[in-house]
Amino acid sequence: MNFTRWSARFPGTQRRAAARTEHAAAQAKRGEGSVPAARGAASSSPPPPDGPPADPTVRGTGTGGPLTAVPSLDELSAREVLGLLPTLVALVHGPEHRVAYVNDAYTAGFGARPTGAPAHLALPELGALGLLPLLDQVQRSGKPRTAKNRSAPGGGSSYTVTCTPVAFPKAGGEGATDPHHTGVLVHLADVTDHAEAAERLRASERRQREAAVTLQRSLLPQELEQPDDLRIAATYQPGGTEAAVGGDWYDVITLGAGRTALVIGDVMGRGVRAAAVMGQLRTAVRAYARLDLPPHEVLQLLDGLAAEIDASQIATCVYAVHDPNEGLLAYASAGHLPILVRDEDGTVRRAADPTGPPLGTGGWLHTSGTIALGPGSTAVLYTDGLVERRGEDIDEGVAALERALSGAQGTPAVICDRLMRALGIDADHDDDVAVMVLQQPARTGADAELFHNAALELLGGVEAAPRARAFAQGVLTSWRFPVDLCDLGVLAASELVANSLQHGTPPMRLRLRRTDRRLIVEVTDGDDHLPRRRRAEPADETGRGISIVATIASSWGTRRTPGGGKAVWCEFALPTT
Structure with missing residues (x-):
């Protein structure tokens, strides 16, 4: 804007006002100009009885009252107007931004400021607010600039600052722009209350979001169960910045006999x-997992x-069961x-069953499907937030995840982080993401000696029981x-085999398995009737086998096997060394 229009008291303004008056008088004398003639005619005729004055440049004080001309803006003093403003105003001029004027509000806010001194010396608060470079930009470009929510030194007041270029009149008349005759009008509006309210709102939103995320995480497992044969890690990333919990979840459930259930789901x-x-x-x-049902039956119940x-x-949900005996x-x-x-060689396979x-x-x-998980393999379960993007087919996201997984190596926790980074998941991601990674380690050396399997097919009649006891005794001794512990293991194997021979049907098998943490004894047969523990009467000759196993073992259980059979198992915790 041109600052000379703000005041009739700045140098040169009176000369231009006098020139305009003389020019108007000359036109009136020659009879030129339609507007003065109309005004003259209006002034010589009586005012209308009702309604507004005919000329919009005059106003009435009442019906039949005198008419008064509206004062021109040029008649107002810029110094008086700026001095009455409650906001802080400063005027600087020249390339060094020398102080030309500060209003009373500015003086009350920052103290008296000497005129004629450069702004970086006389107005240190502008430097503290980071406005000195802004003054240079405004003066060079000739365009106004606004800086919002600038905080004063010491963390006190906050200001929204508008810098507007102005032109000072030249002593030599009009001509090209001269930086020595340009300036910047600095207007500082105190927005401390607004800034504090905004900060309180942001703090409230942060607290609500933290509470929402805490609620979400409290519904997730605080610590994942770590099976003997798998290494598992999971991560959850809440989406967006609003304080709304999501419906993603995951879990790891130890089923017994070395088997592990893994689940991940997403409530829309x-x-x-x-x-x-x-x-x-x-x-x-x-x-439902405690019932040790096949995956499709668990989903049917859910x-x-x-x-x-x-x-x-x-x-949506995926329920999976890992069986180390089957791989x-x-x-x-x-x-x-x-x-x-x-796979261990880097090949990525996708579970293809519908x-x-x-x-x-x-x-x-x-229906249930299977996918091989051999030694050295890594499996990934995830929710759609990891691979779904607006405007893209979700298959493209799954393909990108496959590429990222093919090159991802390390522990499950490391792979989780790498997949999240590879898919561009960060704090600003707009959807919840849950990822679970499980590995079947490829054990070698001394570690491999801690994991063994042995199995015996139970053929024949009653002679199968002593053969099973001898087999168990030999295997456990070799381990x-x-x-x-050998005696307890042999006793458990004998009782389970006897129960299967009496109540089950062929084919029958005794399986012994050791890990670095437990001994597992399991007997399978072709009958799907699950035994249960019951109290035997003193006179009963049978019915004590399951009770004996439940008493001596750390845990025991049953499950139906594919094809219509059943498995009865028990575990013994290995002594810590």
Whole structure:
């Protein structure tokens, strides 16, 4: 803007005002100009009885009252106007930004300031607010600039500062722009209350988000179970910045006999309702997992429960069971993304079996599939937030994850971090992400000596029992177990084999397995009737085998096997050294 329009008292303004008056008088004398003639005519005629004055440049004081001309802006004093402003105003001129003027509000805020001195000396507060470079920019460009929420030194007041270029009149008249005759009008609006309110709002939002994330994480396992045969790590990244919990979850459940259940799921939507449904589904999965059912039967139960909890909430889920004896990962999927497995040579395979619809839809029979998980292999379970992007096909995201997994090496925790970085997941990501990585270590050397398997097919009739006892005694002795542990293991194997021979059907098998933490004794047969522990009467000759096993073992259990049979197992914790 041109600062000379603000005041009739600056040098040269009176001369221009006098020139305009003389020019108007000359036009009136010659009869030129339609507006003066109209005004003259209006002044010689009586005013209208009603309504506003005919000329918009005059105003009436009442019907029939005198008419007064509106004062021109040039008649106002810029110094008086700026001095009345409650905001802080300073005027600097020239390339060194020498102080030309500060108003009373500026003086009250920062103290008296000498005129004529450079701004970096006379106005140190501008330097503290980082405004000196802004003054240079405004003077060079001739365009106004605004800096918002600049804090004063010491963390006191906050200001929004507007710097506007102005032109000072030249003594020699008009001409090219001269930096010595340009200046900057600095306007500082105190926004401390607004800044403090905004900071309080941000702090409140941070607290709400932290509370939401704490709630979400409290619904997730605080510490993952670590099976003997797997190494597992998981990570969860909340999406967005709003204080809304999500519905992603994961879990690791030890089933016994070396088998492990792994689950990951995603309740669609956000908020407390999604988190509540997620918490109920996670609890139900742990309960159903204790039944040691096949994966598709667990999802079938979850499907009915999800419909009962909230039919409007859709959830996807993958439930998988790792069996170290088979080297397989059996799984079932309810509308979830496929499991990825990276072999030791870097080849990535995708679980290809079709998935069923999401949980809660009902009317669908889920099926189980298997994928090999051999020594040195790594499997990844994940939610859609890891691979889904707006405007992109989700298959492209899964393919990108496959490429990232093919080159990812290290521990499961390291691989989790690398996959998150490779897929561009950071604190600003707009969707929740859950990732679980499990590895089947390739054991060699001394570590391999801690893991052994031995099995015996139980053929024949009653002679199978003493053969099983002799087999167990020889194997456990070769594994160099303490004598008392060998005796307990042989007794458990004898009782389980006797129970199978009496109540089961062929084929029958005794399997012994040791890990670095436990001894596992398991007997399988072709009958699907699960034994249960019961109290035998003193006169009963049978019915004590399962009770004896439950008493001497650390834990025991049963499950149905594919094909219609069953498995009965028990575990003994190895003594710590």
